[in-house]
Amino acid sequence: NAGVMQNPRHLVRRRxxxxxxxxxxxxxxxxxxxxxxLPEEGLKFMVYLQxxxxxxxxxxxxxxxxxxxxxxxxxxxxxxxxxxxxxxAYFCASSPPGxxxxxxxxxxxxxxxxx
Amino acid sequence: AQSVTQPDIHITVSEGASxxxxxxxxxxxxxxxxxxxxxxxxGLQLLLKYFSGDTLVQGIKGFxxxxxxxxxxxxxxxxxxxxxxxxxxxxAVDYSGGSNYKLTFGKGTLLTVNP
Numbered sequence: 001n002a003g004v005m006q007n008p009r010h011l012v013r014r015r016x017x018x019x020x021x022x023x024x025x026x027x028x029x030x031x032x033x034x035x036x037x038l039p040e041e042g043l044k045f046m047v048y049l050q051x052x053x054x055x056x057x058x059x060x061x062x063x064x065x066x067x068x069x070x071x072x073x074x075x076x077x078x079x080x081x082x083x084x085x086x087x088x089a090y091f092c093a094s095s096p097p098g099x100x101x102x103x104x105x106x107x108x109x110x111x112x113x114x115x
Numbered sequence: 116a117q118s119v120t121q122p123d124i125h126i127t128v129s130e131g132a133s134x135x136x137x138x139x140x141x142x143x144x145x146x147x148x149x150x151x152x153x154x155x156x157x158g159l160q161l162l163l164k165y166f167s168g169d170t171l172v173q174g175i176k177g178f179x180x181x182x183x184x185x186x187x188x189x190x191x192x193x194x195x196x197x198x199x200x201x202x203x204x205x206x207a208v209d210y211s212g213g214s215n216y217k218l219t220f221g222k223g224t225l226l227t228v229n230p
Contacts, residue, residue: 004158033216042119042205042220043159056217091158095216104218106151108158 004029004094004107005074012113013082021077021110025094032075033104034067037089049075082114117141117210121221128196129229136191136224138206147209148189149218150180154202162204165189176200201228 005024013019025032030051035043046059049069060067064082069075079086089111093104120139128134140146147166151159163174170182180191189206203225207218 006158031216035218035220040222042222043207043218045217045219048216059217103149103161103164104216105161106159108156 004092004105006090006092006107006110008110009108010111010113012115014115015083016081019079019082019086019112019114021079021090021092021112023075023077023092023094023107025075025092026096026105029094029096029105031095031097032069033093033095034075034077035091035093037091037109039088043091046077079112082112084114087112087114117208117219119206119208119219119221121204121206121224123224124222125225125227127227127229130198131195134191134193134196134200134226136204136206136226138189138191138221139187140189140206140208141187145182145184148180148182149207149209150174150178150189150191151205151207151220152176152202153205153223159205162191196226196228198228198230201226 004026007022032049034046037043047067048056052071064080066078089109091106091109093106095104118141122137149164150162152162153159162178163172165172165182173179178193182189203223205223206221211217
């Protein structure tokens with residue numbers, strides 16, 4: 001059973017470009033979470049999605065950031081018009097449907113560098 | 116505000132020595148508690164978790180952690196450190212009452228192991 005997959009692993013963008021980060025959850029997992037890790041910081045929750053639904057996006061910046069988890073295909077975190085402050089590691093996690101004792105399994109992350 | 120504190124940014128120990136990494140959380144009720152390890156360039160791997168029951172929990176790789184309600188702490192321990200344990204360790208808390216998303220992470224403790 002493959003783990004959570006993220007691609008690309010590294011992404012370099014110039015200011016003003018768009019960044020698209022993809023996350024394929026573990027097989028059987030229908031819940032996806034995105035976290036951002038700024039340099040020398042812990043991970044910060046961004047958004048929680050289920051298939052075709054955004055459940056909680058309270059951690060997402062109000063502008064330029066969006067996320068989706070379509071019925072088919074991976075979850076996408078999209079950052080429009082990137083700025084240098086967006087440089088960070090973006091981690092995706094997934095968990096199976098259920099409650100209480102389920103645990104989030106993390107992918108290897110996408111390291112975004114904005115020049 | 117709900118927070119997780121890891122007081123030690125960087126710890127150095129000799130191989131074979133014992134290890135304790137500290138974690139304190141702020142909350143009235145008992146949250147759900149986790150320790151994750153992150154090797155350089157890798158994603159987070161779950162070491163152990165506490166939901167309820169026995170306050171001493173065993174994890175993978177010989178790690179254990181003890182929940183102390185009176186101290187709002189969940190410290191990670193290992194009796195004898197191996198060179199391969201060198202990594203960054205994150206304490207995380209689920210403040211959502213067990214619905215297990217929106218984990219709040221500490222800033223991490225970087226562990227260096229001397230030969």
